[in-house]
Amino acid sequence: MRATLIYGLGDVRVEDVPDPVIESPTDAVIRVVLSCICGGDLHSYHSWTDSNPKRMGHEVIGVVEDTGADVRRLKKGDLVLAPFTYQDGTCSFCRAGHTTSCLHGGYWSRFDGGQGEAVRIPLADTSLFRLPVGGDSELLPSLLTLADVYGTGFHAAVKGGVTEGSRVTVIGDGAVGLLAVLSAQQLGAEQIILMGRHCARTDLGRTFGATDVVAERGAEGVTRVRELTDGLGTEIVLEAVGHMPAYEQAIGVARSDGTIARVGVPQYEQAPVGNASLFGRNITLTGGVAHVAGYVERLMPAILDGTVNPGLVFDRTIGLDEMAAGYRAMDARESLKVLLRP
The missing domain is CATH 3.40.50.720 (NAD(P)-binding Rossmann-like Domain)
Structure with missing residues (x-):
């Protein structure tokens, strides 16, 4: 599959990487339908000096392609939202809605990236949110904002x-x-x-x-x-x-x-x-870091009924081949937020 990596200051490339696979029985692999460039990604764009390239992106809507043996709530073909954290949903922090403090969770972008064709999400049952719309819904950009910026x-x-x-x-x-x-x-x-x-x-x-x-x-x-x-x-x-x-x-x-x-x-x-x-x-x-996953179900209804349209923050849509140009446009403030359709 193809994915976006950063090699150094301002050096973003789209390259072939290994396909994600199920590594734990609680994992899911999703095929990316929508992702985007975040203002937070620009921090890496301005500062990455590690000799190892890093996968980029942490906001995703996608279709479930495969699940581990312990995944019960999701099935192949489900359209899901992946906020930037994964969490167990049962620890004291999760029960209070403080999902970024989950005792067994973390940031899936530290080992994978959403600006590509597919991604692996741990603890899938409690980290992915099934979306009640079709893959061609005009609401998808607004729903994608629930993965980070709206939350x-x-x-x-x-x-x-x-x-x-x-x-x-x-x-x-x-x-x-x-x-x-x-x-x-x-x-x-x-x-x-x-x-x-x-x-x-x-x-x-x-x-x-x-x-x-x-x-x-x-x-x-x-x-x-x-x-x-x-x-x-x-x-x-x-x-x-x-x-x-x-x-x-x-x-x-x-x-x-x-x-x-x-x-x-x-x-x-x-x-x-x-x-x-x-x-x-x-x-x-x-x-502090937003408990985005804890806000999804609270914020989603107003998007679904048309009360709000947070997707208006997207002012440019690109494909994977245009990722370097998308980063340049956001860095130069020529674009507010860039939407990716792999």
Whole structure:
């Protein structure tokens, strides 16, 4: 089969790799119908220096091709969603919906990749979600967002404590930031300020529920947000970028006694949490890797009934032969999120 690998900085190639096979009785092998490029993939695109190439991709919709002897819920031919984690569904963390903390789970992209023709998923019965639509459904792109970006945006809103009447700032106009806007709107936020400067993206943010857009960055951006919020900032800030300037901006726009929820993968280890930044202002810092699998069944109904259309974040569709161009387009911000049809 063919799959996408990264060899070094900006060096993405599609090559022949061994077909995935059942390695454990709880495994399933699925043929990929849809995958995509994630903003998180760009971190590897910018930093991979290991001498061994890495398989890429962690968001998949596919058709079950084979199952291990212990798989009971799934059968060959089922159309399924594969979020980026696998989990046992029975440990104390899974029962609480905290699937990324599963005692026996992990990230299947650490040994396989979704940007290819097939993939092996461990603990298939509790890690794959059967989809109640056909393989040609126009809803598939929106359903694919449940594998990562929609669930991650929703996780930001949940961790931030968004409720009816909340005032929220979202930092970042990538797919996660835009779907954090959608999630905040779904949870009842009264004011949603989107900080981003790419008009096509912020226009989509308005479609998803942003009430205000702030294009300025740094101190200028902080001042503008405070002008929109009686000089106080917002009680909830959702940081969906992961770079230090975004974190500093989050501190600047957060209201005292507010909450900052970070879901952009931090590209730094040191961040101020001292008296002037958080402690003295009683600001809560939270966030982390989204429990995406724990949100799938909560978020899917609104996609199925047409209430929301998170698939609007996809603005380019490619085949496997175009993967290098797809990465270049996302890296250059020519595309918001690239959909892959192998």
